[in-house]
Every structure is written in C-alpha cells, then in structure tokens.
Amino acid sequence: MKRLLLATIIGSLTLLNNAVSAGGLAEEAALRDINPVCQSHLEQVENSYNLNGLNLTFFHPEEASAYPSFHTSTEKFENGASFFATSLSPDGEMCYISIIKTTIVNNQSCANILQARMENDETLKVTNYGDGDYIHLYPASGAYQMLLVDIGVNACAITETRMMWPGA
Numbered sequence: 001m002k003r004l005l006l007a008t009i010i011g012s013l014t015l016l017n018n019a020v021s022a023g024g025l026a027e028e029a030a031l032r033d034i035n036p037v038c039q040s041h042l043e044q045v046e047n048s049y050n051l052n053g054l055n056l057t058f059f060h061p062e063e064a065s066a067y068p069s070f071h072t073s074t075e076k077f078e079n080g081a082s083f084f085a086t087s088l089s090p091d092g093e094m095c096y097i098s099i100i101k102t103t104i105v106n107n108q109s110c111a112n113i114l115q116a117r118m119e120n121d122e123t124l125k126v127t128n129y130g131d132g133d134y135i136h137l138y139p140a141s142g143a144y145q146m147l148l149v150d151i152g153v154n155a156c157a158i159t160e161t162r163m164m165w166p167g168a
Helices: 002-017 025-031 036-049 110-120
Strands: 018-021 054-058 069-077 080-091 094-105 125-129 134-138 145-152 155-164
Touching: 025 036, 025 054, 025 069, 036 069, 036 080, 036 094, 110 134, 110 145, 110 155
Parallel strands: none
Antiparallel strands: 018 054, 054 069, 069 080, 080 094, 094 155, 125 134, 134 145, 145 155
16 A cells, blocks of 8 residues: 555656646746756757657756756657657756657658768768668768668658767
C-alpha cells in the first residue's frame, strides 16, 4: 500500500512539473520560467526548424531557470512524421543547446534525399555503412550530422543532430 501511495505521489508531482502544449515551445518555456537566455535561443531554433507540432516540456520543479530543460515537438505529415528534441542548459549568461530531429518519409528514398542534399551543398561529406543502408552525411564544418536510414523501397528515416555552443 505504501508503494502504491508513493508511486501515485511521484507520478502526480512529475505530471505537475512537465507540460504538454499545442502552443509554441518558446511560449511554453516562458510560462515555465525557463532561463531567459535559453528561451531566446529556443525561439530562434523553433523558427528555424518551423516547428508546429504537439509539444512536451520537462523542467526543474523549483528552479526551472537554473537547470537544464528538455523540449520536444512531434508533427504528423501526409507522407510521414517528425520528432524534434532539444535540451537547453543554462550557464550564467550563456545557454548550451543540443538538438535531435528525426523525420520519417514514406514517399522518397534515402538515395533521392542524398542526391538533393548533395546538389544543394557539394561540400558535404558522405560515408556509407551496412551495405548502404546507413548514410552518414555532414558538412566539413561539423556544424551538424545527419544519418539517413533506408527503411523501405521508397522510405527513409532522417536523423539530424547538432550541438550549439556560445561563440562557436
């Protein structure tokens, strides 16, 4: 009985400290008192990635502005879905950001996506793994990395990862 009561209390506190929102990620961060520097960066990231999905925000229950926060956005499309996640780590007047965005498309092959990316930026580096089932794609600057995973004749999973440091 004690375990059930403890589990109920912990579950309730967790739900109170996390939020689900159909509004913007930056808007939700402001409501949850996330660090203002990180809020500003989150707003820029949100606009850059054109995020319009169902959002989840995880934050510290007492001092949200002093601790890292985690924000996700999931969106369904006619031809697939995308999942975006970012963690924001405040450090005084700075904010460190990590980003993961995964998109599943069911109407375009990884080979076609790779070709389009290479036509857009011929400086991209490409490495194939697993007999071409995995394609690692990244610019010389190392600003981001992408992994294209062949999941069918005309389907591809695309995962982009990125770290953002102040001054870099």
